[in-house]
Amino acid sequence: MHPAPAPLDCAQTDAELNSILPAMNRLALRMLFGDHAKYLMLISGITFAVILMAQGTSLFCGLMSWTFAPLRNIRVPVWVADPKVEQVNDNKPLRDTDVNRVRSVEGVAWAVPLYQGTTQAKLADGSAKLITLTGLDATTLIGAPTEFLAGGIDGLRLPNAVIIDEYGAERLSDGLGRRLGVGDTFEINDREARIVGVCKAARSFTGGPFVFTTYERAVEYVPSQRKLLTFVLAAPAAGIEPQELAHRIAAATSLAAYTNDEFMWSTVWWYVKNTGIPINVGLIVGIGFIIGTVISGQTFYSFVLENLRNLGALKAMGASTAILCRMLVLQAFSVGLVGYGLGMGVVSLIGRAAIKTGRVPFLMIWPIPVGVLAAVLFICALASVLGIIKVARLDPAIVFRS
Amino acid sequence: MAAPLAPLAPLPAPLALQLTGLDKAFGPPDSRTVALNQADFDARLGELMMLVGPSGCGKTTLLSILTGTLHADAGESNVLGHRLGTLSQAELTRFRREHIGFIFQDFNLIATLSVWENVAVPLLIQGCGRREAEGRARAILAQVGLKGREDEPPKRLSGGQQQRIAIARALVHAPTLIVCDEPTSALDSRTGQQVMELLTSFARDPRRCVIVVSHDPRIYRYADRMAEMEDGRITRVLATPAAIAAAHPSI
Structure with a gap:
């Protein structure tokens, strides 16, 4: 074996x-x-x-x-809105006096008004397109675009001056045969809007291009209403966190106050919960x-x-x-x-x-x-x-x- | 003056394996198919032992048991000194890896590997380095007459050449026991004879034992001994080539 x-x-x-x-x-x-x-x-x-x-x-x-595009375009520490507002595209106007109420809260370094709403722009060929009109505080121009493809922020104080975004330069050019540029005009509610700058901006969820102007001019463009102030933008004084300031503003004014991040997530969740x-x-x-x-x-x-x-x-x-x-x-x-x-x-x-x-x-x-x-x-x-x-x-x- | 001593008969070579009283049945208890019924089988080192019989007689079952790929229901399997029934699955795996070379009926070559890679598989499984495995595979391929074809895919080669690859694969790790299951059934007569001649030459090595399972009478003449099987039992063992020739005059 x-x-x-x-x-x-x-x-x-x-x-x-x-x-x-x-x-x-x-x-x-x-x-x-x-x-x-x-x-x-x-x-x-x-x-x-x-x-x-x-x-x-x-x-x-x-x-x-896209839903929180305004928050990407306008980066400020605190947004103050009507208590029923849950997302940045919602428009429940405040009273003009609310700006001063916010300014009076202890710890506020500054507070400025902001108009934001959708309206129609009439183009060169007579057609109308939806735009998102943003009205900035004329004194400080807080929230104004920072990146320009043409023109600049300085022209915004000229009569009927507006700044449009890159998408708007293309979208609002129907009937012109070329892209809109500095010096071109279009109409908002039968009022002339003269372009003084073309900027870069985030796309909006509604699809309309962003048109920036001053607060006072924006409320002239849109149909007259008793209240037109959409948001109050605020910033904390040195040593105060934005979140702390938001709490103080909400407590003192009974308005809704969000930090930029809080408002962004509130907006996102609103769309998650309320859309398909x-x-x-x-x-x-x-x-x-x-x-x-x-x-x-x-x-x-x-x-x-x-x-x-x-x-x-x-x-x-x-x-x-x-x-x-x-x-x-x-x-x-x-x-x-x-x-x-x-x-x-x-x-x-x-x-x-x-x-x-x-x-x-x-x-x-x-x-x-x-x-x-x-x-x-x-x-x-x-x-x-x-x-x-x-x-x-x-x-x-x-x-x-x- | 004393008469001169008669020449001594050569001592039988040591047994490579001895299977005794093997039983194996398949299927549920009420309809069991008996594959092996008290089967006894042995093979020696240095011989080509052939296991023959009609289809379904239990040859493949016996082959599976002696290679440790199948457990017998009863009986003793002593292969190369190991009692297979007492080995664990891991021990059986190692036993096969080190001691057995397989030549399958359908060659079982891996189509996506080259010829030499197929041959090197047993060495790689043993942990041999790739370079050494390649060298040994190429050397054995030259021995089986496939020099120059090492880098081709097996499907480019003829059936006989593919069986040579299988033979090279079975021999490359120098196993003691080489088990061939119907090695010529897929080959024409001439190629089958060439393959058997190759196997016979390897069986001459006293350190090896070649077991060939077949029901192809054309290759019976290559056997040193032959076990005939029927209905799960070894019915006759023909102990010499002469006895095989006498029992099967047609070969």
Whole structure:
């Protein structure tokens, strides 16, 4: 009889595993990349899912950023509004005397009036377009644009002077044959508006371009009403935090007072609660996730099934279940990460184009790529688990069956 | 003066494996299919042992048990000094990794790997460095007549050449036991003979034992010994090539 051998030492040391893994990892990747059709299918599934998820959430964030565009255009520490106002696009006018009431609160360094509302602009061809008219304190011009493409802030004190944003220069130029520029005019409620500057500004949710003028001129442009003051803008004296000042103003005046950040989140939540946007975007993201899971999970599982005899042969030849499972995990996650990279690349290109034209809402904040990556890793983990279950139960004797 | 001593008969080579009283059945208790019924089987080092019989007689089950890929319901499996029934799954995996070379009926080559990468797989599984594995794989491929084809995908090669790759893969890590499941069933007669000649040459090594499972009478003449199987039992063992030729005159 064959002499008795030394007992088998089956505990694989870290060094042994480390020596096996690189070669087996390479083997796993060669098995994966070699099946071009299946590999492309797997990548496509993940890429498509990433595009849907990342694009959907970026579109949502972009839309939400449009909702608080006035807060991005006018960066002041504290906004004071009617107590019923929950978001920055709401217009429930205050009395003019409220400016002085705010100024009288202890800790207020300054407080100025702001008009904001939508109205119609009459263009050169006689058509009318919606605009968001913003009236700034004429003395201080607090909240005025800072980045100009043409003209400047100084001209705003001239008669009928307005500053329009870049989008307005294009949007309000109907019938002119060129973009509006400094010196051009249009009408707001039958009154002349002469452009003295073209600035950069965030896009508004309502779609109308921003037109900046002084507070006094703005209230002349719009139809007469008993109350026209939309907000009071305020700043704290040295040593007082904006949040503390907002509390003091609210307590002293019974008006709503927000810091810039508080007003931004209040605006976002108002739109989340009161519009169907989150549901629609949520559907897109959900569909993306389901498509990614189903297509990638199913394709990867069929990839495992097609390779079952090869995996069985490896198992028969002495590859442990742990090694085979690591190979599957590597395959699934490499597909996931490549698909993620491609998907995010495509979304970045879409986003770049969207930002360039400014017509499509797009804002990719850091939680989006992180969240989508987490979703992709979950999909990969799910696909791996399906394969691992199959491999763990795989009988190596399968290779002897024809 | 004393008469000269008669020449001594050569001592039998040591047994590589001995299976005794193996039982194996599949399926639920009320409709069990008996695959092995008190099967006894042995093979020696330095020989090509052939296991033959009709389809469904239990050859593959026996092969699965002696390679440690399947547990017998009853009986003793002593392979290369290891009692397989007492080994854990991890021990069986290591046993196969170190001691057994497999040649499968359908070759089971990985289509997306090159020829030499397929051959290197057993070495990689053992933790051999890639460069060393490549060198050894190329060397063994030259031995089986595939020099110059190492970097091609297997599907570009003929069936006989693919079986040579499988043989190279089975031999590359110098296992003691080489197990071949129907190695010629997918090959034409001439290619089958070339493959068997190759296997026979490796079986001449006294450190190796080659077991060939087949029901192809064309290759019976390559066996040193032959075990005939029917209905889950070894019905006859033909102990010499002459006995095999006598029992199967058509070969």
